[in-house]
Amino acid sequence: DVPLVESGGGLVKPGGSLRLSCVGSGFTFTDTWMNWVRQAPGKGLEWVGRIKSKSDGGTRHYAAPVTGRFTISRDDSTNTLYLQMDSLRTEDTAMYFCTSSNYGYFWGQGTLVTVSS
Amino acid sequence: QSALTQPASISGSPGQSITISCAGTSTDIGSSNLVSWYQQHPGKAPKLLIHDVSDRPSGVSYRFSASKSANTASLTISGLQAEDEADYYCSLYSNTGPWIFGGGTKVTVL
Numbered sequence: 001d002v003p004l005v006e007s008g009g010g011l012v013k014p015g016g017s018l019r020l021s022c023v024g025s026g027f028t029f030t031d032t033w034m035n036w037v038r039q040a041p042g043k044g045l046e047w048v049g050r051i052k053s054k055s056d057g058g059t060r061h062y063a064a065p066v067t068g069r070f071t072i073s074r075d076d077s078t079n080t081l082y083l084q085m086d087s088l089r090t091e092d093t094a095m096y097f098c099t100s101s102n103y104g105y106f107w108g109q110g111t112l113v114t115v116s117s
Numbered sequence: 118q119s120a121l122t123q124p125a126s127i128s129g130s131p132g133q134s135i136t137i138s139c140a141g142t143s144t145d146i147g148s149s150n151l152v153s154w155y156q157q158h159p160g161k162a163p164k165l166l167i168h169d170v171s172d173r174p175s176g177v178s179y180r181f182s183a184s185k186s187a188n189t190a191s192l193t194i195s196g197l198q199a200e201d202e203a204d205y206y207c208s209l210y211s212n213t214g215p216w217i218f219g220g221g222t223k224v225t226v227l
Contacts, residue, residue, distance in 0.1 A: 035216065037163075045155070045163065045206055047216035063215055097162055103153045103210045105174065107162040 001026045002109070004098050009111030016088050016115070022081040022098030022108055029079040031055060033102050036072060036083050038094035039110075048072075048083070048096070065091075088115045121146065121190075121207055121219035128225040129197045137222045139190040139207030145217065146209060147188040154183055154192045157204045157221075166205075167192065194224070202226045 008020040024032070033056070036048040049062040051072045060072050071084040081098050095110040122140040129135040139146070139154075146152060152170045155163040165174055167183040170190065180195045194201055207219040 037216075044221040045157075045208075045218040047218065050216070061213065061215070102212065103151070103168045103208070104155065104163065104165050105168075107164065109162055 003106040004108035006108040006111040020083040024079045030076045040094040123219040123222045126223045137192045
């Protein structure tokens with residue numbers, strides 16, 4: 001089993017919206033903090049945001065470039081993490097990875113988001 | 118917080134040891150043990166190598182070791198192998214603040 005599988009990427013116009021999903025398996029998703037990390041083509045890793053487990057308050061934190069535009073949520077009944085991306089910009093073009101725990105114990109294979117007119 | 122500073126590239130011959138540095142400041146790496154390292158092969162997802170400065174998850178080769186001194190963290194790859202050719206990233210994670218990554222180091226095995 002692959003611990004994390006992302007989906008939902010694609011081509012979207014600037015100003016548009018997209019929702020990414022990440023399904024976890026093989027670990028206790030309910031108790032796990034989850035993060036989104038992105039990587040622009042040919043560039044390094046950039047943290048997008050995190051959501052804590054509900055038992056730790058379910059608190060969400062976001063990187064400055066996406067605050068107010070992106071929203072992270074989770075559905076523990078289906079072991080699914082979401083990233084709602086609104087008001088997308090060309091600079092949001094990247095591979096988006098979901099990762100587990102506070103330091104990325106597991107990583108998904110990524111889903112590509114391209115923002116272009 | 119600014120990004121952590123890594124050398125852009127490092128090369129070594131098979132069997133050699135190389136060390137990748139990750140420079141921060143007294144307010145980030147210098148005051149935290151939440152340092153981690155990742156390996157990323159082209160077109161693949163990052164893989165966790167080290168967390169909490171020097172802890173190696175099960176399944177990660179003993180050839181990867183890490184440490185921290187003052188404001189700089191370091192990752193050492195011993196007995197360099199062809200499969201070690203990849204990009205390596207350091208990071209400083211947090212329970213409440215941003216998760217900061219270094220710019221990445223490309224390791225070439227000669």
